[in-house]
Amino acid sequence: MFVDASKTTPRSIRLALCLLLFSAAAAAVPEIQHWTTPRGGRVYFVPTEGLPLVDIRLVFDAGSARDGEKFGLANLTSGMLDTGAGDWDADAIARRLENVGALLGTGAGRDSAYLTLRSLTHPDKLATALETAGMVLAHPRFDAKDFNREQNRALLAIKQLGEDPGEIAEIAFMKSLYADHPYAHPTEGLQETVEKLTREDLVDFHKRAYTVRNGIIVIVGQVQRADAERMAERLLADLPDGEALPALPEPAPRAGTETVGTKFPSEQTHVYAGLLGMKINDPDYFPLYVGNHILGGSGLVSRIMEEVREKRGYAYNAYSYFVPMRVTGPFEIGLQTKNAQTGEALRVAIETVQDFIDRGPTDKELDAAKNNIMGGFVLRLDSNQKLTAEVASIAFFDRPLDYLNTFTRKVQAVTREDVMRAFKARVDTGKLLTILVGGGAT
């Protein structure tokens, strides 16, 4: 295939040269090149050096939030892409890729579905990998025999979730928190909904959601700009133009507090407590992110870990986090503890959160958190793979292209007052949804 590069309209966004003093960390931020293909395909490219490999990630607004009533549809569609495409069955696809050492992956979450391709840059190998990935992306067969097999495997995977108290708790938490919202159901779907899926459902979903205008493509690796342009064209060539799917609704906050317990024959009880938190591109993103880093997001040195684990030995793992999503994602406090200790451990965790809301972080804590986040910023970008994931998140969620460049500055700007105001506005411990699964659930 010959691709005419002149048809593309490269608008390389040179990130504005900033005259502020950057730390060494910020100086390492790579430039993201961005352009839109004539058919509306949004491409994000970062050339890297040192290793003869390239990582490609296509992300579509084709996650389980787009399932409608057919819970599990997005997940099964994604899982079936490489089980047959064009003239090739699953074996042929796998052999083509593995003969050249390429790695192809697909998956779905609530907000998105992705296809990743990792290949050597050797031209023959890369060409085979791209041709195969392009076929898988645009011409999946969803053959009946493959469909039956994959549907059965998906049903078993769902069944297996039921042997893990942590999974049961997570599913129950999202279900109660989101009620009728498309985030409420697990990405895997439910036994009763996956059973009812048909191959026509998948064909239809693929046609609607895997389109040029409903996704983005990220290329990071040791290739030239012109190569990247051709690679993007090639991968998108056979996809329909389509349209971006309509925006998701905002979830409605729940009223009041609720505790739901499920008895389970485990040694520990898994606890999730939380409420609606924030979305990506939230105006309070940085105060909430930095604040939660102190409260429960920084592992061993966070307040919740200090109170629950370090001071009392109640749990191996205890945390809080915001999950920023396209529309408002959850804020969760979580821990697991021996059954008899459940109430006490939960009390300590909630009191720690309440104290943080009431009195905020100390200046020392705030400085320590900023130092950790800013000083560790380079570690988020220190491999081709991590860089690909960061760029994909920026691209898919329409974050500003200079997101990485301004990140540390925005962290630095967060004040104690910002954190307190944002937490008071978002986290009300009087409205927590609490899920308990284990022998300690009542």
Next chain:
Amino acid sequence: MLLRGLRLLLLAAPWPTLAAEPQVREFRLDNGLKLLVQEDHRAPAVVSQVWYKVGAGNEHGGLTGLSHMLEHMMFKGTRKHPPGEFSRIIAANGGRENAFTGQDYTAYFQTLEKSRLPVSFELEADRMRNLKLIEAEFVKEHQVVLEERRLRTDDQPRARMQEHFEAVAFTDSPYRNPVVGWPDDVAGLTLDDLKQWYTRWYAPNNATLVVVGDVDPAEVFKLAKKFFGPLKPSVLPPIKPQGEVEQLGLRRLTVKVPAKLPNLLMGYKTPSLKTAPNETEAYALEVAAGILDGGNSARFSSRLVRGQQIAATAGAGYDLYTRRSNLFTLEGTPVQGKSLPELESALLEEIRRLRDEPVPVEELQRVKAQVLASHVYQLDSMFYQAMQLGTAETVGLDWKKIQEYVEQVNAVTAEQVRAAARKYLVDDHLTIAYLEPLPLPEGAPAPAEIANGGGHVR
């Protein structure tokens, strides 16, 4: 519609098939500490790992879980730094850190912006010799470790099965014991046990320091001398041989635990690269695992998951880099309507094929192509590079073995795979475990509206 595409026209540029093999520099301090440095200048970051040659495999009677418990206490204060300060200092320097314990090693790591390497060295050198094991801290951390065991083993059906499986497969090898330790042993550990263990094994001459990142090896050596140089070496006890007696026939066990799905786990006694009478055999076993489970085109996916549709999942595993002889494992979950014995027969049939039929050239080439590519991909992770070097060195192999890997795998022939399968993948040296699920509740939550203003829940 088919893509009409052939080759993309790529701009001229050199296209090496392989990345240049990274340079590793080896140094040794006068006190016996070994230092390995690998340069990676792609990002201004550095990984630093300290590997101790002690792990669960050194433990004995009633003291299982000791190495892991000590790993936890290594964050609980030295004469210079109070409990928890280690983690706070690393965090304040933008670092990430943790530790892990295995059968053959206990390792500690930090990932940092490159200028912060001295912070890591100062703290690691300090706790290598100056740990202050405090009773009050031990009491709490003991509970944390018991919670860790509940979380990762007791409440995980497959982890419990694995634990029982290893206890049956091995007779006298220390690999029969779980790294986290048996429940009674862990509960019975004392501060005194930890003190003795620490004194015996934590010394510069029993450790390897691995640094990978945007660094200059000579500078790292200077830094290492400054911080680790003053530490006194120990007289190390000789490691007891603790081999494994020959298995004299097939072993079977059943693990009945509350679970939703059955599972099958099988393991053949095999040598590691360290214990193989001939290293080629170990590489041949590595290739055999790739033939069975090296990707979606490999035999398990192609034949068992898709072709016969007998397995919902199926996998094979072999680890080259262990101090003692280990297991070549097979694992799987049958699809609905198929039984564990049926899946067992299907897996055994695949082993029989390895023994009886030479692997076709095309399959062999595919495994090698993947090994070659994944070698390049692995260079993308500094942490993984450090892991490889640290593991090889700590299990008693030279780190240079890591750099020989691609070449050695490439040299394996179909006949060598068959010979290794015939020699090692034999029924008399096999252990088979069935996980038979006991019923679980259906998981329908019983909604209980409780006003929990302060979070009180009984």
